[in-house]
Amino acid sequence: MDVIDISIIALYVLLTLFIGIWVSKKASKGLESYFLGGNNIKWYYLGLSNGSGMFDISGTAWMVGILFLYGVKSFMFMWLWPVWNQIFVMMFLAVWIRRSNIMTGSEWILTRFGDGRAGRASHIIVAIFAIVSVVGFIAYFFEGIGKFLTIILPWNIPLEFGDVLLLTSEQSYALIIIFLTTLYTIKGGMFSVVATEVLQYVIMVIAGILVAGYTFFAISDVEINAIISEEWRNVFFGNELGGIWSDKFQAFNDLIDSEGYKMFGAFIGMTLFKGFFASIAGPVPSYDFQRILSTRTVKEAAYMSGFTNLVLYIPRYLLIAGIVVIALVVLGPSMSTNPELAGGDLEVILPKVINFHVPVGIKGLLLAGLLAAFMSTFSAFVNSGPAYIVNDIYKKYFKPNASNKHYIKASHIASFFVVGLGVFMGFFAESINSLTLWITSALYGGYVAANFLKWVWWRFNGWGYFWGMVAGLLIATLQFILDQNKANIMEGDFLFDVANMHAIYLFPIIFGFSLLGSYLGTYFTQPTEMPVLKSFYKEVKPWGWWKPVHTELTNEDPTFKKNSDFWMDMMNCVIGIIWQSSMILLPIYLVIRDYPKTLVACIVFIITSIILKYTWLNKVQKIPN
Numbered sequence: 001m002d003v004i005d006i007s008i009i010a011l012y013v014l015l016t017l018f019i020g021i022w023v024s025k026k027a028s029k030g031l032e033s034y035f036l037g038g039n040n041i042k043w044y045y046l047g048l049s050n051g052s053g054m055f056d057i058s059g060t061a062w063m064v065g066i067l068f069l070y071g072v073k074s075f076m077f078m079w080l081w082p083v084w085n086q087i088f089v090m091m092f093l094a095v096w097i098r099r100s101n102i103m104t105g106s107e108w109i110l111t112r113f114g115d116g117r118a119g120r121a122s123h124i125i126v127a128i129f130a131i132v133s134v135v136g137f138i139a140y141f142f143e144g145i146g147k148f149l150t151i152i153l154p155w156n157i158p159l160e161f162g163d164v165l166l167l168t169s170e171q172s173y174a175l176i177i178i179f180l181t182t183l184y185t186i187k188g189g190m191f192s193v194v195a196t197e198v199l200q201y202v203i204m205v206i207a208g209i210l211v212a213g214y215t216f217f218a219i220s221d222v223e224i225n226a227i228i229s230e231e232w233r234n235v236f237f238g239n240e241l242g243g244i245w246s247d248k249f250q251a252f253n254d255l256i257d258s259e260g261y262k263m264f265g266a267f268i269g270m271t272l273f274k275g276f277f278a279s280i281a282g283p284v285p286s287y288d289f290q291r292i293l294s295t296r297t298v299k300e301a302a303y304m305s306g307f308t309n310l311v312l313y314i315p316r317y318l319l320i321a322g323i324v325v326i327a328l329v330v331l332g333p334s335m336s337t338n339p340e341l342a343g344g345d346l347e348v349i350l351p352k353v354i355n356f357h358v359p360v361g362i363k364g365l366l367l368a369g370l371l372a373a374f375m376s377t378f379s380a381f382v383n384s385g386p387a388y389i390v391n392d393i394y395k396k397y398f399k400p401n402a403s404n405k406h407y408i409k410a411s412h413i414a415s416f417f418v419v420g421l422g423v424f425m426g427f428f429a430e431s432i433n434s435l436t437l438w439i440t441s442a443l444y445g446g447y448v449a450a451n452f453l454k455w456v457w458w459r460f461n462g463w464g465y466f467w468g469m470v471a472g473l474l475i476a477t478l479q480f481i482l483d484q485n486k487a488n489i490m491e492g493d494f495l496f497d498v499a500n501m502h503a504i505y506l507f508p509i510i511f512g513f514s515l516l517g518s519y520l521g522t523y524f525t526q527p528t529e530m531p532v533l534k535s536f537y538k539e540v541k542p543w544g545w546w547k548p549v550h551t552e553l554t555n556e557d558p559t560f561k562k563n564s565d566f567w568m569d570m571m572n573c574v575i576g577i578i579w580q581s582s583m584i585l586l587p588i589y590l591v592i593r594d595y596p597k598t599l600v601a602c603i604v605f606i607i608t609s610i611i612l613k614y615t616w617l618n619k620v621q622k623i624p625n
Helices: 003-028 031-039 043-053 057-080 085-098 105-113 117-152 169-218 221-227 247-258 264-281 287-294 298-330 346-357 362-398 404-427 429-445 448-456 462-484 494-499 503-523 530-540 547-556 566-591 595-621
Strands: 159-161 164-167
Touching (some): 043 169, 057 566, 105 117, 105 530, 117 169, 298 595, 362 404, 448 462, 462 503
């Protein structure tokens, strides 16, 4: 590590702390000021902040690995999440969510199901989901950032007391970075998070441009073409993956065969099925949800979500593609003969490239960028989690009439509690790995069906929501238990086949049981009160099956019109997915020097942008403030 690189990193950390603490005085006016920035932050700052929060280290390392192995087609692997839920948010969900004028995702549930027993049951399960998710993510951040920094930084800094090792070097690094990030996040709330994330976004963009630019000077077209095949460059696919690597890299073809994605056509079909319902379900109650609620107006919520898509992918994939090109040329030949690396440990590519194959200066900016990626994602989670503890549990059920000063102090305490619990779990990351995976897979597995129905079906009520999530949770938990015990199941048994099935192919089963739980919970209980439904439908204006509610409203006001934009919204989502994909493919093709495909991606981006200007942007501009 050169002194120039160290100086760049130190300057970045000091600047982040200064900005975060400097703007923190704005966060002391109340909970809305603390968690939502008082709905006074401009939409483009929130868009940059949201994009920065999605630019995380672990995700970047994973994307580097899959782009290296699978080539250009690898961008479709992100449909597992699915990344184009941001497109659905941009096209219509941001507007629906922001119209509610509330503070958190679980508080939003009360506007849909009311504040009775059914509404509170659904409200509590979402609040618990949000808090547990944040704690689990902090535990993984603790484990991940420590390992990353010990690989990158040259100093070994364990904490010892005599002969007793209190903290490993990994844990020491993690505690230092988490402490610094928590300091400005807790003090300044949303204002500090957004201000620092805008700075962090700028650092990450500079790092991406410099790394991609460096590959053009350091690596020739001939060197790239000697490694990657035409199939590696090809975005189209058949039913099966095959021949991505040439014979001299057969170890990589063997690795592809062993990872469970060989039937690529079926895999993509299932990701599309899951992605559609998961995207309409809307964003999970996390930092993305908070950014939407923080916007000043409904119109700006749509602008912010669209801007997030626009600013995120091109700089991120300039960085990812640049790292991959260096890895292909410098590490590819040796990796194909290294049993450990060819066996699937591809996440080491990112730190290996940074350590040994990036020049002085660029290395410092790249490390500052990746550190910024961690700090922005971490601070976003730390800001979103305590909102559910203070606003949705403490204020609602324990102390509803306290002063703003009291709630701000409670928010500070809740933030320290969430971070402390996450760090505590991080110390035992290996022993809690199974538990955390169970929490995330089960809760997310049960989330989709109930949250899809809440938008589109008037009869769906709070108990249906509660039991739909519980049913999905139970089935996802059984699947996880089978997966953890598959070594004890006899081969050829039905349970063995289920345990070894890729999780994406089990999604229809989890989704089906969750739908069943949602329907039965709704059918055997009373509908949500009509005044609640009328208020929600009139305010949010979703499309779907709302005829009885619409009839009631038109009887009161004959001029009331229902939302008839379903087909337009769906068309915009299809165009938006193509638009988003072009922003991923454009930097990849540019960095691997495939200029004809770069031109095609650029043309697709321009055409889809023009179409969305008329089909989406013009419609958003007509929304009243």
